[in-house]
Amino acid sequence: MNKLVKLYHTLGSPPSFYRIAGYFLTPLLLLALGLTAYGLVDGLFFAPIDYQQKDAYRIIFVHVPSAWMSMFIYAMMGIAAIMAFVWRMKVAEAVMMASAPIGAAFTVITLVTGMLWGKPMWGTYWDWDARMTSELILLFLYIGVMAMYAAFDDDPRKAARLTALVAIIGLVNLPIIHYSVEWWSSIHQKSSVKLTGSTGIKDWDMLRPLLVMAFATKFYYGYSMLHRARSYLLHTESQKQWAQAALGLDTPKKQNKEQSNG
Amino acid sequence: MQQIELNNVVCQRRGEALFKPVSLTVGRGELAVIAGPNGSGKTTLLECLAGLAPFASGQCRYKQQNLASDWARESHYIGHKLANKAALTCLENLHFALTVSGHRIDENQLLDTLEAVGLAGYEYQLASELSAGQKKRLSLSRLLVMDAPFWLLDEPFVNLDHAGCEWLYQVLSEHIGQGGAVILTAHDQKKIHEMAHHHIELEPAS
Amino acid sequence: MQQIELNNVVCQRRGEALFKPVSLTVGRGELAVIAGPNGSGKTTLLECLAGLAPFASGQCRYKQQNLASDWARESHYIGHKLANKAALTCLENLHFALTVSGHRIDENQLLDTLEAVGLAGYEYQLASELSAGQKKRLSLSRLLVMDAPFWLLDEPFVNLDHAGCEWLYQVLSEHIGQGGAVILTAHDQKKIHEMAHHHIELEPAS
Amino acid sequence: MIGRYWAICQRDLLAAWRRKAGLYQPLVFQLLIVTLFPLGLGAGAQTLSKVAPALVWILALLGTLITLEHIFKDDFEDGSLAMYVRTDLSLPLVVLFKALGHWLMVGLPAVLFAPVVAVLLHLPESAYGVLMLSLLLATPIFSLMGAVGSALTLNLRSGGLLLSVLVMPLLAPILIFGAGAVLETSLDNSAKGHLLLLSGSLVLTLTLAPLAAAAAIKVNLE
Amino acid sequence: MIGRYWAICQRDLLAAWRRKAGLYQPLVFQLLIVTLFPLGLGAGAQTLSKVAPALVWILALLGTLITLEHIFKDDFEDGSLAMYVRTDLSLPLVVLFKALGHWLMVGLPAVLFAPVVAVLLHLPESAYGVLMLSLLLATPIFSLMGAVGSALTLNLRSGGLLLSVLVMPLLAPILIFGAGAVLETSLDNSAKGHLLLLSGSLVLTLTLAPLAAAAAIKVNLE
Ligand code: HEM
Ligand SMILES: Nc1ncnc2c1ncn2[C@@H]1O[C@H](COP(=O)(O)OP(=O)(O)OP(=O)(O)O)[C@@H](O)[C@H]1O
Ligand SMILES: Nc1ncnc2c1ncn2[C@@H]1O[C@H](COP(=O)(O)OP(=O)(O)OP(=O)(O)O)[C@@H](O)[C@H]1O
Ligand SMILES: [Mg+2]
Ligand SMILES: [Mg+2]
Secondary structure (H helix, E strand, O other): OHHHHHHHHHHHOHHHHHHHHHHHHHHHHHHHHHHHHHHHHHHHHHOOOEOOOEHHHHHHHHHHHHHHHHHHHHHHHHHHHHHHHHHOOHHHHHHHHHHHHHHHHHHHHHHHHHHHHHHHHHOOOOOOOHHHHHHHHHHHHHHHHHHHHHHOOOOHHHHHHHHHHHHHHHHHHHHHHHHHHHHHHHHOOOOOOOOOOHHHOOOHHHHHHHHHHHHHHHHHHHHHHHHHHHHHHHHHOOOOHHHHHHOOOOOHHHHHHHHHHO | OOEEEEEEEEOEEOOEEOEOOEEEEEEOOOEEEEEOOOOOOHHHHHHHHOOOOOOOEEEEEEOOEEOOHHHHHHEEEEOOOOOOOOOOEHHHHHHHHHHHOOOOOOHHHHHHHHHHOOOOOOOOOEHHHOOHHHHHHHHHHHHHHHOOOEEEEEOOOOOOOHHHHHHHHHHHHHHHHOOOEEEEEOOOOHHHHHHOOEEEEOOEOO | OOEEEEEEEEOEEOOEEOEOOEEEEEEOOOEEEEEOOOOOOHHHHHHHHOOOOOOOEEEEEEOOEEOOHHHHHHEEEEOOOOOOOOOOEHHHHHHHHHHHOOOOOOHHHHHHHHHHOOOOOOOOOEHHHOOHHHHHHHHHHHHHHHOOOEEEEEOOOOOOOHHHHHHHHHHHHHHHHOOOEEEEEOOOOHHHHHHOOEEEEOOEOO | OHHHHHHHHHHHHHHHHHOOHHHHHHHHHHHHHHHHHHHHHOOOHHHHHHHHHHHHHHHHHHHHHHHHOHHHHHHHHOOHHHHHHHOOOOHHHHHHHHHHHHHHHHHHHHHHHHHHHHHHOOOOHHHHHHHHHHHHHHHHHHHHHHHHHHHHOOOOOOHHHHHHHHHHHHHHHHHHHHHHHHHHHHOOOOOHHHHHHHHHHHHHHHHHHHHHHHHHHHHHHO | OHHHHHHHHHHHHHHHHHOOHHHHHHHHHHHHHHHHHHHHHOOOHHHHHHHHHHHHHHHHHHHHHHHHOHHHHHHHHOOHHHHHHHOOOOHHHHHHHHHHHHHHHHHHHHHHHHHHHHHHOOOOHHHHHHHHHHHHHHHHHHHHHHHHHHHHOOOOOOHHHHHHHHHHHHHHHHHHHHHHHHHHHHOOOOOHHHHHHHHHHHHHHHHHHHHHHHHHHHHHHO
């Protein structure tokens, strides 16, 4: 328990977070790249053809992992937002702001791959199906979070606190979206082709690349988020000594001052 | 003791300290004047004092405690933004300020107050249609009816005419005489410096 | 003669005359000060002079003609509204004012001007993030670069600190010395009255 | 005590009334869109009545959205928000009453006006009751969530659009329930489930939105 | 000389860019409404594609309407409008360039964005060309007429809605021509007549609107 508290405090302080996160960057990036390469090759060339959807289904190896990530990242962002707002943790702010663009990017990928897939499968790029709509709303939530932060370019602390509030409020919206989806589909019988559903995939050769890609995207998120969080911290703490040291501007000014004082 | 104590406080804007640490204790019956060139941080200091922004460092205590609702209730702040509602008449503005801050209201007293600040005849004119000095007078009229002991005034003499300044001097000295306290900022008002018990000159941080 | 002549002019608000008819002739090299208590109509008079509102009665002539584009080009008005764009930096504000009024632009001159008005170091700060006095200085900086001979200034000393006032006195007297002319309003500035060639005291209409 | 909060709400209504504009214009705005839509559609009663529920709802939402910005912004700009914060009033309650003021000005008229729009758009008469009921439940949510958005974007010059972007995704589910309720009724199904969901959302927003908005105001005034 | 007018337009764009919000939010707003409509509708591709032309047009109109207010109001409030009036710039040309700035910020993106909206609403692909062309002709009219409205309502606090009420009836015919053109095309008829009418209106507004707005500004500054 004590160790946990200590870890929390270590990670909570920007300089040590910056340092520790630095160690993880390269391994995470390598893992992400390697797994992606393997997953794509496996998925695009070796996984068996789907008897119904032919080769078009292979887009699933991009679509589904990014769909998962889009939601997972929002949850992470929401948790970071709560920590940022309640405890005013700078590191949590950094994690939150670093997550938003990545999450938005995955959401866009999901939407685009979904649309591309929809054309051959359903004969239309877009239909106002519950899942698509809620994904679109998720994109708006991300945009809202980023726009809120961007609007306060002068005062990063205030911007981060208000943005955290937005992200938290959006979090409340997640289950609502979920239930609205249920309600909605209970009203309208779907005119479109039903999504395969996770239980639909039984073939291990199909499932494997999917899982590999799911891990690859997680690692990528880890890498990209830590990277962004680090530069966020450097940017907002640029006045502090540790940041200047990290930037290689090893405070000759301060030494001068001390000398002149003495 | 009912006094407000500033202990080595510093305010910041965009993450930079604005002035060297300032210490000040203002008790009942005292007047403090904050001076300093344009952009030295007078407004920012008053806003922090009014609780509208946090101090960057240092302690600020009222009645030996950190600033709390007590202080908010017993002080009244008039900044560069005058807090007049453009779409309400002078009378309605005053009426509203009183209601919101939970004071008993007596129409006659309100009319008398408006007359005292030189807005007789403008009771039913919209605040947006007043002249610059009249707007200032309207916001100052709140001081007279709100009976908060501590007044925080940001450049209260600006836009007032000669008579208005004289009147304000008198109001200030009466308020102090009756055990009130005032912290204000001003440029180049010799007379107020003569009246003041405390003089703060903000100096650039570095 | 390049002079502006007011002949028994009256301004009105809500259909009522604000002051007794005023006559005034200001030629090159002269300074006129308009005084009067709050709400006496100084701002309204200046706005009419600036061509932003019509006079209720009387004649106003420039170069023996009714006010026209000549006058608009050769005079510059700074009112209570400072005409700074909140979303632009100081430098951009000045740049824009010059471009729009058709002046040649020299970046170095702009930087020098900002330094002269005491905004060195704030060139790239947004106008919305200046202090009250700095905002005033920014709008005054336009005077220096626009080279209009006639200046119409509504309470130009307000919000300036001591050094700023001194600087403005000097700018005004230099401008007059070089054959410019100034019409301004002010409360309680003895020094400006000493400098002035014309004193107008607005008196209530009835 | 309540009187003091009520004074804030009353003052907003008075100011809106002064400007005249404030009161009847959201309605005229709605009416105009309702007129323009069939014009652009160039279609008969059939298509119209199909899109009617959606349109009535979008209208109510829009009418609210375009007026939200001012809930707190005006108070902030003229300094009166700083005044409220400095009284001993509870900030969440102030928010609640500001939202009430907004609802009385914009939401309530939209509810009362809905039947007119419904007639213009050939909505089946059986659905009028549910239409009004669902709007009555939803418009306060719009005002409350709007208050949160308005508090968040207080000191931004063109906060209006950012506000919409922030608030709309949160209001989308409300729209789904609401329009769904009307649609169900016009298809002779029960709309009970939808209405219950709306009530639930209302209760949730009533409790949470004032707190969130108050927090945003505090941060913004810092 | 033109450079000076262009500076005004440029300055508006810069200020909008500074606020970030200004630029991409009208689009997001449109996208949001497009999302909300089908949500409320709960309907399939068929109904949607029928109402699509009307909806795209109403959206372009709305996006313009909600941003119109600021064309002149900001300049008026901070005193820079008084500055323009006092230079030797021709006021109608100033209006023209202010409208140009507004169009570049709001109208043009709406035009470029229209195909996306059209896809979302299942508009027949054959109609895309005419949709964009008609919007390209009409959005400048919106901005210009909007400038007139904005000039008329300069010094009203909540001018925004009054503005809409003033401007909408004038824009209704444009909407009818425009949506008509798209509708005709999607029914495989020629839209030439409609497009000609739109061009005519554009020429007319280009010449008259700046004069009207300049007159309104003069009156408002008095
Ligand atoms: C723009 C259109 C689309 C969007 C926005 C979209 C969105 C999503 C989302 C958010 C998920 C994750 C659901 C979850 O994990 O709970 C998902 C999963 C999935 N999608 Fe899509 N989708 C789209 C189009 C399609 C199409 C056309 C197909 C194929 C016919 C498809 C097949 C799948 C499959 C098989 C899954 C995995 C389901 C599961 O594991 O639960 N999607 N999609
Ligand atoms: N909103 C803001 N954001 C960032 N910086 C600001 C903001 N407002 C003011 N400043 C800066 O903070 C400093 C102090 O401003 P402040 O308004 O406190 O000065 P002041 O002493 O009141 O000056 P004045 O005498 O001109 O009123 C100034 O340098 C100003 O540029
Ligand atoms: N927009 C307006 N509508 C109606 N009346 C107004 C308006 N603006 C000012 N007034 C009235 O006109 C009179 C003159 O106002 P003006 O602003 O010219 O006074 P002033 O001499 O500049 O005063 P100050 O010294 O306070 O700036 C005042 O009595 C004021 O109430
Ligand atoms: Mg100040
Ligand atoms: Mg004046």
